[in-house]
Amino acid sequence: MVKIEAVLQPSKLDAVKDALLEAGIEGMTILEARGHGRQKGHTEFYRGREYTVDLLPKVKIELVVHDEMKEKAVQAIIGAARTGRIGDGKIFVSPVSEAIRIRNDERGETAL
Amino acid sequence: MYRRSKLLLLAIFLGVPAMAPAQAPAATAASQAPATQAQIAALQQAVQQAQSAGDNAWMLVSAALVLLMTGPGLALFYGGLVRRKNILGTMMQSFAMMGLVTVIWAIAGYSLAFGHGNWFIGGFEHVFLRGVGLTPNPDYAATIPEQTYMVYQLMFAIITPALITGAFAERMKFSAMAVFLGLWSLLVYSPMAHMVWGVGGLLNASGGHFPSLDFAGGTVVHVTSGVSALVTCIYLGKRVGYPHNNFPPHSMVLSFIGACLLWVGWFGFNAGSALGASSLATSAFVNTHFAAAAAALGWTVAEWIHNGKPTALGAISGAVAGLVAITPASGFVQPFSALLIGLVAGIFCSFMVFAVKSRLGYDDSLDAFGVHGAGGTLGALLTGLFAASVINPIFKDAAGNALPSGAIDGHWGQLLNQGAGVGIAWVLSIAGTLVLLFAVDKAIGLRVSPEHESEGLDLSQHGEEGYDLNS
Numbered sequence: 223m224v225k226i227e228a229v230l231q232p233s234k235l236d237a238v239k240d241a242l243l244e245a246g247i248e249g250m251t252i253l254e255a256r257g258h259g260r261q262k263g264h265t266e267f268y269r270g271r272e273y274t275v276d277l278l279p280k281v282k283i284e285l286v287v288h289d290e291m292k293e294k295a296v297q298a299i300i301g302a303a304r305t306g307r308i309g310d311g312k313i314f315v316s317p318v319s320e321a322i323r324i325r326n327d328e329r330g331e332t333a334l
Numbered sequence: 335m336y337r338r339s340k341l342l343l344l345a346i347f348l349g350v351p352a353m354a355p356a357q358a359p360a361a362t363a364a365s366q367a368p369a370t371q372a373q374i375a376a377l378q379q380a381v382q383q384a385q386s387a388g389d390n391a392w393m394l395v396s397a398a399l400v401l402l403m404t405g406p407g408l409a410l411f412y413g414g415l416v417r418r419k420n421i422l423g424t425m426m427q428s429f430a431m432m433g434l435v436t437v438i439w440a441i442a443g444y445s446l447a448f449g450h451g452n453w454f455i456g457g458f459e460h461v462f463l464r465g466v467g468l469t470p471n472p473d474y475a476a477t478i479p480e481q482t483y484m485v486y487q488l489m490f491a492i493i494t495p496a497l498i499t500g501a502f503a504e505r506m507k508f509s510a511m512a513v514f515l516g517l518w519s520l521l522v523y524s525p526m527a528h529m530v531w532g533v534g535g536l537l538n539a540s541g542g543h544f545p546s547l548d549f550a551g552g553t554v555v556h557v558t559s560g561v562s563a564l565v566t567c568i569y570l571g572k573r574v575g576y577p578h579n580n581f582p583p584h585s586m587v588l589s590f591i592g593a594c595l596l597w598v599g600w601f602g603f604n605a606g607s608a609l610g611a612s613s614l615a616t617s618a619f620v621n622t623h624f625a626a627a628a629a630a631l632g633w634t635v636a637e638w639i640h641n642g643k644p645t646a647l648g649a650i651s652g653a654v655a656g657l658v659a660i661t662p663a664s665g666f667v668q669p670f671s672a673l674l675i676g677l678v679a680g681i682f683c684s685f686m687v688f689a690v691k692s693r694l695g696y697d698d699s700l701d702a703f704g705v706h707g708a709g710g711t712l713g714a715l716l717t718g719l720f721a722a723s724v725i726n727p728i729f730k731d732a733a734g735n736a737l738p739s740g741a742i743d744g745h746w747g748q749l750l751n752q753g754a755g756v757g758i759a760w761v762l763s764i765a766g767t768l769v770l771l772f773a774v775d776k777a778i779g780l781r782v783s784p785e786h787e788s789e790g791l792d793l794s795q796h797g798e799e800g801y802d803l804n805s
Binding site for chain 1: 580583637640641645687688691692
């Protein structure tokens with residue numbers, strides 16, 4: 223099992239969700255986040271002074287999938303989220319040691 | 335036939351005066367029936383009651399409008415401008431004034447402001463509102479119950495200290511704020527109100543030594559609160575992290591709503607200061623609205639040129655600046671003077687906030703001085719320029735003829751009187767505020783600890799959170 227974490231532009235959330243559903247992945251967790259990579263922030267005005275807001279709103283998707291599904295999921299995310307510009311986001315993949323279904327204590331890959 | 339018509343004409347000429355007793359009751363009293371006399375007296379009383387009913391209705395509505403300016407107008411306006419962790423603390427400061435100043439006013443504030451005393455302060459004849467009943471007090475407003483007048487003035491006494499809270503936002507202890515502002519209301523507000531509006535006051539337009547034109551409180555409310563705000567924010571010091579960190583408003587939406595409530599409420603503040611449902615109230619109403627609109631445009635355009643974008647905060651601040659500036663002038667100037675006053679105030683106050691504040695480095699968090707102190711001072715002086723006796727013949731000679739009001743009428747000396755009023759407001763505010771700050775600071779300490787400031791006033795002062803979006 224692997225965990226896929228994707229930090230995305232908030233405007234791409236719907237497209238990515240649809241793409242994952244189409245790829246056969248139904249379970250995911252969505253978090254609202256703030257952050258930046260190399261993307262610069264935007265400027266706002268307060269009382270005549272210009273200041274930079276560099277913690278930008280982001281969306282983070284977390285999913286845990288079977289090893290065989292990993293590449294399909296990653297491609298679905300990239301296909302839906304890529305614009306080619308700085309700020310598209312990043313995907314991280316890490317191994318998961320245990321998965322448990324709370325309802326009936328199922329463990330392992332069947333719990334996904 | 336000609337002779338008959340001449341006789342007819344003669345009969346008419348002689349008959350008509352005898353048939354019109356209502357036009358000359360004194361001259362023909364002996365020839366009238368008592369029933370007609372009684373009828374006339376009843377009619378006169380009914381007319382008077384109708385006048386009072388109209389005046390009292392408008393005054394009670396005005397009082398409600400002015401209270402609306404504090405809660406929730408000012409509470410929202412200021413609340414939206416602070417960081418989220420301080421929203422309740424900020425709103426509590428305005429709300430606390432609604433409760434505290436009411437009690438202080440009832441006990442002593444009204445008497446000290448409007449009782450008979452000397453040129454500087456009133457007396458104690460009305461402590462605990464003794465003698466303040468439902469009959470009019472002809473010294474102030476002859477057609478409304480004195481309690482209406484008292485409660486109307488109370489709403490002004492409430493909002494004035496509430497305005498000061500903008501300068502020390504996000505860093506003052508709730509307890510210290512309550513003590514400081516409660517005492518300020520007695521030591522600075524009541525004397526200033528007495529000097530400008532009280533019988534025998536130094537600056538009273540009717541009979542004062544320096545007759546100052548302040549229709550609804552440019553000096554009494556805005557200069558005192560604005561200057562006291564400046565003193566307080568300098569004494570207290572800057573917020574932790576200012577000016578290196580920017581603290582943008584957490585909710586411009588709340589501030590926007592608050593500003594609109596202030597605009598509408600200001601009709602009660604200014605037009606209600608006519609103390610009746612008169613054409614003077616109409617003048618003040620129109621001037622108030624015109625000044626707000628022109629000032630909003632002025633600040634917006636100034637900011638657009640200066641920064642490249644017109645901000646919502648600039649637009650609403652502009653409107654408030656115009657409302658402040660027109661406050662002393664509202665019942666004295668012509669509509670297009672009001673537009674000009676508003677326009678100048680919008681541009682001037684924007685400059686005070688953009689350029690002067692950052693250059694001088696004081697942390698007037700919500701621009702209480704920049705808008706109220708500076709706008710009030712400007713408005714008071716412009717009143718001396720634009721006051722026109724055709725709108726309000728406030729100065730009269732011994733025969734009751736109207737004298738020139740302001741410079742526009744040729745009375746340039748009025749500018750000096752306005753200057754006196756402004757100067758006294760500045761001095762009283764600085765002195766009174768410093769004394770109180772020093773005393774309260776020594777007694778219980780004014781500023782929250784850095785940890786509490788970082789945690790936020792909502793939690794540290796009130797054990798609450800303004801928003802619990804997860805519940």
